[in-house]
Amino acid sequence: QKRLTNIAVVRMKKHGKRFEIACYKNKVVNWRNGVGTLVLTHTAACGGVPARLPAPQQLHSAPLAPAPPRPCPALPQVSDKERRVELDTLFRDVASVLSEKCINPESNRPYTLSMLERALRDVHFSVDPKRPAKAQALEALPLLKSRFPIERARxxxxxxxxxxxxxxxxxxxxxxxxxxxxxxxxxxxxxxxxxxxxxxxxxxxxxxxxxxxxxxxxxxxxx
Incomplete structure (x- = not known):
């Protein structure tokens, strides 16, 4: 066994065999978007933490890195950690759009990013990973107006x-x-x-x- 800590575990299935890949946060999303590489080690695991390495016959029956090397056709699943990081990033983007485009009508000054993030959580606003941040910011504006004075900057x-x-x-x-x-x-x-x-x-x-x-x-x- 090899103990793995502080990593995200993503699963993939190939030739009827299930494998797990240990990687850093955001690596799966970046790899899907064509940025950077996914696999940082040549070792595939059958289990997560602690890692259980597969038997040689398993790798022969479901090769993960055939020779010559080429991109793996199997698409790993996004782990809970990856999904949470993606949603947190989008949530901050929504708050950033609101900070750039909205002001306090009483003082004509913008709200800080931290204040808007806290306000979005107070109104229980949930982001949709399939929609752009700007569109979701415009939808969140009426919810925020019900709590405190805010409007789009002219x-x-x-x-x-x-x-x-x-x-x-x-x-x-x-x-x-x-x-x-x-x-x-x-x-x-x-x-x-x-x-x-x-x-x-x-x-x-x-x-x-x-x-x-x-x-x-x-x-x-x-x-």
């Missing part, structure tokens, strides 16, 4: 339209709940700096393209 836009479209632009920004920070006249153009909700980006951009006769300008100053 986009800061700089808009320029012909003077004839000034009133239409101001009305559009007002209808979308935007906040005008600066406005000025530069030659024959009306320039405006405003804060708008991210969901109104397309409507404002479409207005600049269609209503200004190709004379408008659109610039994102801050996300």
């Amino acid at each position: 986009m800061r836009l700089k808009l320029a339209v012909p003077l004839s479209s000034k009133d239409e632009l101001l009305e559009l920004v007002r209808q979308q709940g935007g906040v005008v920070e600066e406005q000025d006249l530069i030659g024959s153009q009306f320039c405006l700096v405003c804060l708008v909700e991210p969901g109104t980006f397309r409507s404002v951009h479409s207005f600049i393209q269609t209503s200004s006769g190709g004379m408008g300008r659109f610039e994102v100053l801050a996300l």
Whole structure:
């Protein structure tokens, strides 16, 4: 027997034989994604911790490393440790997206990553490993709003339209709940700096393209 500690054990089945591979955390997921290598030793085991090495006839009947060496066609299962690390990483990614895109409306400052992680656990939010972090962050936002003040940070836009479209632009920004920070006249153009909700980006951009006769300008100053 060979004692193995501080490792993750993944199982694979080949030619009706069951084997176990000892590897570090994240190695199986990295190997599946084509990053790095999976097997760091040439020894295969029949048991986990402590490891029980297979008999020679077992390896002959189900070779794990045929000559010449080539990628093993059997796909190891992801162990509980690997899955837990993957979920923890995705959970932190969701909290990171919230920290980047959301603020406290009372102070207009972002929340720290640790505060958002703790808040997500308080609302019992569970991540889905098959979905991107950004989409899950948007789903978690209503849950967090029920606990404390939080909202998506507004986009800061700089808009320029012909003077004839000034009133239409101001009305559009007002209808979308935007906040005008600066406005000025530069030659024959009306320039405006405003804060708008991210969901109104397309409507404002479409207005600049269609209503200004190709004379408008659109610039994102801050996300």
